[in-house]
Amino acid sequence: MIRPEVKAGLRRWREALIGAGLLVWGLWWALTAHGYIPWIGWVIALIGLALAVTGVQRGRFRTGAGGLGVVQVTEGQVGYFGPFTGGVVALSDLSKLVLDAGQTPPCWRLRQPGQPDLLIPLNAEGSEALFDIFAALPDIRTARLVAQVSRATSGAQAGQPAQPVVIWERARLRLH
Structure with a gap:
């Protein structure tokens, strides 16, 4: 159902995409919630930011598969x-x-x-x-x-x- 090129791109950048999702979710909680939830949101946002940064590095490192060996x-x-x-x-x-x-x-x-x-x-x-x-x-x-x-x-x-x-x-x- 998903084209192979799109699937390969999503697989290559998976950590960065998950990190971006966590960052957005954490910021949403941090900026809209009340009580102790904003603190949890900031923690989730920091984790998402770290995962996104390392995910970009890993995505740039991955050059594809299908080679010999x-x-x-x-x-x-x-x-x-x-x-x-x-x-x-x-x-x-x-x-x-x-x-x-x-x-x-x-x-x-x-x-x-x-x-x-x-x-x-x-x-x-x-x-x-x-x-x-x-x-x-x-x-x-x-x-x-x-x-x-x-x-x-x-x-x-x-x-x-x-x-x-x-x-x-x-x-x-x-x-x-």
Whole structure:
């Protein structure tokens, strides 16, 4: 009954839409109710605002599905199982996260010492779970992460060549 494009758009922006709904509902209670209900409305509005902001970030991170391979995230490990390559990277061993927009399709390049890089296409099934994993990396800037994903997907659609971009790198301990 709902067109597939509309369904995909709603699924992509679901957290942002739920957050906006909670924000409107909370503001309505806060501004029109009496007694203790306005206080509950303000709390609901703040929760809705936080959910909407994170939902926009997640929506911008999601680039779609239907690509080659499957991503699995379990107990501190990211696994990618594709038709030609695959592997597992423990997050504690991850040394560098690179967005390689020069690949077709654009890929995440997860680097760990002593192992070959693990390439994960942005549109692999289950790749939306990577946002939470990447956001948990120490000192990562999620706004930059989301902006680079948007730039990579729009550049790939326009056919523009792009260079790999280092999104995050583990800080090295320096001993004097």
